[in-house]
Amino acid sequence: MPDSPFQHISDSPTLPKSKSERDVYDVSSLYEGPITTASEVSGDIELDEKLRQAYFWIVNFAIISPHYDLEYHDGPSTQLRIGDGKTAISLPSGQSYSSFVLMPLLTFAVRKRCLFIGGPGRGKTASAILMGLLAGYSLKDVRRSIQHGQPQMTISDLLGNPLPSDLINAKNMDDIQIAWRKWLSMRVKIIDEYNRIPTRTQSALLTVLADNYAEIMDQIYECPDAAWFLTANDDAGGGTYPVIEALRDRIDVVVKALAFNHRFLDTLLTRIEEDIRPEEVMPSRIIFTESELDQMNHAIRGVKVPPLLRRRLEFFASQFEYLDFGGEQLEYKTKDTARIAGLDVSQLSAKASGVDRLKDLGSQTMNGLSVRALLTTLSYVKALAYFRGNNEVEIDDLRQILPFVLHDRLVMNADSPFFETAENERLRSDRVSWIRRLFDLACAEYDRLDLDQSDPVADYSKTFELGLEGLTASVVETRLVQIENTLRDWTKGRKLYGHLYEDILKLKYLHQRYTNYLRWLKWQS
């Protein structure tokens, strides 16, 4: 249906690759044409293509989101500057996307947890509802399943009730049956205004969200794998109740509902005049079955992260945890040590440690990256590559995903001198751009150090991964000397930044493994 709206699904391919000559004509193309056939749902089209069609249907007909903030460049792009502040206008030459639609869609694909933040009436709940419809639920079911956060919400409201007759007749706890709430069994779960839920109920929610089960009176309900969509009007803890940290930490990506562009008022007018509700007529062709979701999930996990790109991510992530004044012993020189001790990371970070604080990316944050953050990054970055029809993750995918995954996880040190320059002070309020800038700066440093070509730690690791079995004592001793020499070289005037700190710890680890092995060899002989 190339021209018809609403039920219109973008023609395949939604992301055309370089055109290859079609030498052999296949008679199966007879049934392709302007009329989209439902068989395309049942596996005739690739699931990544279906995911893209779902994206384009949402941005073209359902959600008015003309913000193409996930920019991809395919060759030179036009860059302009406007105003006294020299605001950059970028006109991407590649297919670019709206994060407000794409991030929830990727969340749907990888079954993770997405938080929409933004003022009221910006389409947060509407987007979440569309995700429920994509999973094949009826509009009625999706609407009824939404858990609306409110100050009186109890655990029973959230999870269910014990049957009253059982409460009276039961001889022991096992006899009490629970009427579990229907939403627990759904593959898309929506929690509206989650920061209005009382703290105690938030804890019950945390169990479902983090561990996928619900518990009332010793009765357990195992929930299916699900994509979660939560909304909040204010991400800075301005809800009725503060969001418990563990719950906040379980949020995988944070998406901002950007302001409405008033040039699109005519579309709103049409919706009123024509009584159009896109969510009521989502085309069946873009709805995913449970098995398709499983297949897609499997395929996403199969997307490769090239070693050099993984190395770049390692380099980026290693910038943040190190804090010279965090501890005495090398291993404890971290922001986490200082934070647990109740000290102000920002103040400790400001103390002179010999490094250039403008250049030190670690000085811009109050914490380092958790394992959960890295796992989430890898999942989403694979999903984005899959969405773009690639088998391998590209550096731009990583650059686009990081701000949304780290939005609430990487806490900004607003006192860092980095933010005091005129060029960077706007980044204090724009966390997406800030994290993207962090990644760009890390990549620039990575390139300056030429780590793709010359990375002694990677070389030592590769040699070590070949195994210790069969190594002679003299070989081990040689390797130990090499490691020591490298460390000795580094001590000659080199300043200690986060990435170097982690390299040192890695070399210490390798040194220790070789030392233990050498001891064993000597004992054996």
Next chain:
Amino acid sequence: MAILKALDPATNAFAQALQRNRQRCNTLFRMQRHQHPHLDGKVLNQWLLDVIEPVVRELVDQGVDANELSLAFFELSLELAVHRQLGTQRDDSMRRLWTRLIPRWGQRLKSDAAAQVGKLINASLFMRQFGNSAVDLWLDLMEQATVLEMNAVDLFEFGQVNSWRCGAAQFRQSALDLCQSMRADSLVLLFGDRVDWTVANAKKEALTRMNSDPWWNANKLAEDRSLKLVNRIDGYRGFGGHFQAPPIVQLQGTDFAISDGHRWWRLYADCYGHNLQRFDYKNEDFEPLEIRPPWKCKLDGSPIECDSEELIPPDWKSARSVAANPTTLVYTTPFSHQLMLVAKS
């Protein structure tokens, strides 16, 4: 919904289904009309009344679910209207598809009706490029095939081979592959009964010959075959052809590459039809005469020889480019925008 006034929802299954899905149908129509101001509700209603309602009635009598069918047919009709396929002269073959072929599809529409009918519509639109007679022939054979006891999957396969049989020469190879597993009665319908398709060896031999010789017609006697000008193809762009200037022909492997100096096409031709498909090609070394055995000829007007037969076809003396693969010789002249095809047929 005006159509509901013309039909009685109390007794009419189509009207009942539309009544049940009234909001959805109305929303779809309104949205379409907003984007496509040309969309005419009266034309759509007339189509639904004249064409769709009787088809639904007929299919419901055969046991197909009225609700699913009606909604699917409404959405397909709306799409056709958006694509300007209704209310014009174009809707003749579309009308025939709906009124004659789809009712005969019968109980096969019990599942996936929208997909199946969508495929049939796409196929009939595709066949239009080969002319109205090709569409009619394709529909004729499809109608006849519905009488055979075939499930929908087999019928769609039949439709694919049928498209080649009706002129889509580019599908020749993949259609022949499908023929290997087709039933004898389907093959009789497609290629006639001169070959005994029920006998495995005869079927194999016939398909092998069809494979090796595009001009071998399974329903023609071998002794009728002789070297002749089998076709004059295409013409000047201004008269509905492809070429801006008199074309030249070149051999690319065993295919024919045709150029008018601006673009390149690949020629697909056999005893059932022909067509040209655009492709990107660069050839610096133009050879005016490229022929493969058993052909023998020169660009001096002397007769074309093939397996001891000779022929001087029209305008042969002024031929400026000649290419021949083992079964077909194609030549062009500087005075014509047509391609001349010589073969044993």
